[in-house]
Amino acid sequence: MAEIIDINVSEVVENVQITTTENITTVNINKVTGSGSTWGEIEGTLSNQTDLQNALNLKANENELGAVAFSNNYNDLDNKPTIPNITNLVPYTGASQDVDLGNNNLNAKGLKVNGASGSGHLGLKHQSTNATAGGQETALFAGSDGELYYKNDGNTLAQIASRTWVSANFASKFFSHKLTTPTAYVTGTVSETEVYRLPLPPGSFNPVDVLKIPLMLVKKLGTNGTVIVRGKMSTSPTMPTGTTDLIFQTPVAVAGSQTLGIIKTFFIDNGNIKGTQFNGTSYTDNGAGAGAISEKPFDIAVTNYLYLSVINGSASDQTRLDAFQLINS
Amino acid sequence: MLKTVIDKETGKELRAQFHDQIAENEMLIEALRTEPMNNPYWDFDNEIFYDKYEDIS
Numbered sequence: 001m002a003e004i005i006d007i008n009v010s011e012v013v014e015n016v017q018i019t020t021t022e023n024i025t026t027v028n029i030n031k032v033t034g035s036g037s038t039w040g041e042i043e044g045t046l047s048n049q050t051d052l053q054n055a056l057n058l059k060a061n062e063n064e065l066g067a068v069a070f071s072n073n074y075n076d077l078d079n080k081p082t083i084p085n086i087t088n089l090v091p092y093t094g095a096s097q098d099v100d101l102g103n104n105n106l107n108a109k110g111l112k113v114n115g116a117s118g119s120g121h122l123g124l125k126h127q128s129t130n131a132t133a134g135g136q137e138t139a140l141f142a143g144s145d146g147e148l149y150y151k152n153d154g155n156t157l158a159q160i161a162s163r164t165w166v167s168a169n170f171a172s173k174f175f176s177h178k179l180t181t182p183t184a185y186v187t188g189t190v191s192e193t194e195v196y197r198l199p200l201p202p203g204s205f206n207p208v209d210v211l212k213i214p215l216m217l218v219k220k221l222g223t224n225g226t227v228i229v230r231g232k233m234s235t236s237p238t239m240p241t242g243t244t245d246l247i248f249q250t251p252v253a254v255a256g257s258q259t260l261g262i263i264k265t266f267f268i269d270n271g272n273i274k275g276t277q278f279n280g281t282s283y284t285d286n287g288a289g290a291g292a293i294s295e296k297p298f299d300i301a302v303t304n305y306l307y308l309s310v311i312n313g314s315a316s317d318q319t320r321l322d323a324f325q326l327i328n329s
Numbered sequence: 330m331l332k333t334v335i336d337k338e339t340g341k342e343l344r345a346q347f348h349d350q351i352a353e354n355e356m357l358i359e360a361l362r363t364e365p366m367n368n369p370y371w372d373f374d375n376e377i378f379y380d381k382y383e384d385i386s
Contacts, residue, residue: 184331184347189361191333191369193345238352241343309344315363
């Protein structure tokens with residue numbers, strides 16, 4: 001094989017010696033620019049190696065680097081932020097221990113205490129009566145007696161509830177029904193006519209309660225007819241006949257046009273409703289009457305119906321219920 | 330509209346009312362009683378009310 005020799009010659013290279021074999025050696029003499037150094041070698045001073053110097057200037061010296069550059073350890077970072085201990089934070093869900101806010105407030109849009117496994121309550125411990133309520137606010141707090149109190153924005157102190165639930169002074173159920181639009185006139189008949197039927201749903205009243213008709217207005221128009229007004233309390237969805245389930249009735253009103261005002265009060269007492277003589281005749285309960293206190297069964301756990309009826313003495317009379325209210329207290 | 334409620338078997342007058350809710354044994358009639366009676370009943374055949382005198386002995 002012919003031998004080929006490449007010689008790269010620069011201006012500073014002198015006395016190039018070539019060993020050849022006759023007729024079989026090819027010599028290429030190539031002129032190169034620069035120093036002609038071998039690839040990967042540097043000749044001369046570093047400051048003269050411009051591109052290399054520029055590249056080195058972009059690098060940092062070891063003494064300028066932090067410890068983390070060598071250890072790659074988070075703990076060697078400088079100026080690390082303070083990460084709070086999550087065991088002191090309140091999680092959105094999955095709390096594993098009680099949350100203690102200390103002497104601080106909890107501000108929220110709403111508060112639900114649902115609990116689990118049958119628990120779930122809001123406990124208030126008495127501290128003082130110095131609870132304050134701002135405008136349109138109500139403050140709830142426990143009194144020194146453990147009862148529930150509140151203050152409104154007028155700072156009026158009032159007790160809400162008592163532990164003695166059997167007390168009739170604190171009704172846990174409030175019932176009120178009003179009729180202010182007059183019923184239609186009953187006319188053209190002398191039959192006992194139902195003018196109002198009021199369903200009383202189960203649980204409307206307390207086992208011990210007071211049931212009042214503070215005022216009932218009946219308007220009668222006519223000449224010399226008569227009118228009787230009745231009230232009945234029944235579990236039947238249709239009005240009982242005659243004096244069945246009667247709890248009050250008025251005297252016979254004989255004048256022409258008349259307005260009747262009726263005020264009645266009854267007591268609900270553990271399964272019974274009682275009052276002044278149910279089959280007597282009176283517009284109100286105050287006053288003395290012959291006979292015992294009337295009493296009939298009254299189950300607050302079922303639907304009861306209060307019926308109001310009128311009996312015209314003359315078919316030409318006109319009678320209607322003008323206003324009525326039933327409340328408990 | 331005011332109607333009279335009667336027992337649909339016996340014709341006994343039960344009450345009058347403005348609505349149509351009645352019990353299973355009751356029926357509504359448009360006739361209204363205009364005469365006082367002690368024990369009013371409805372005569373289905375003649376379509377009039379009558380005072381039924383019941384023997385209490």
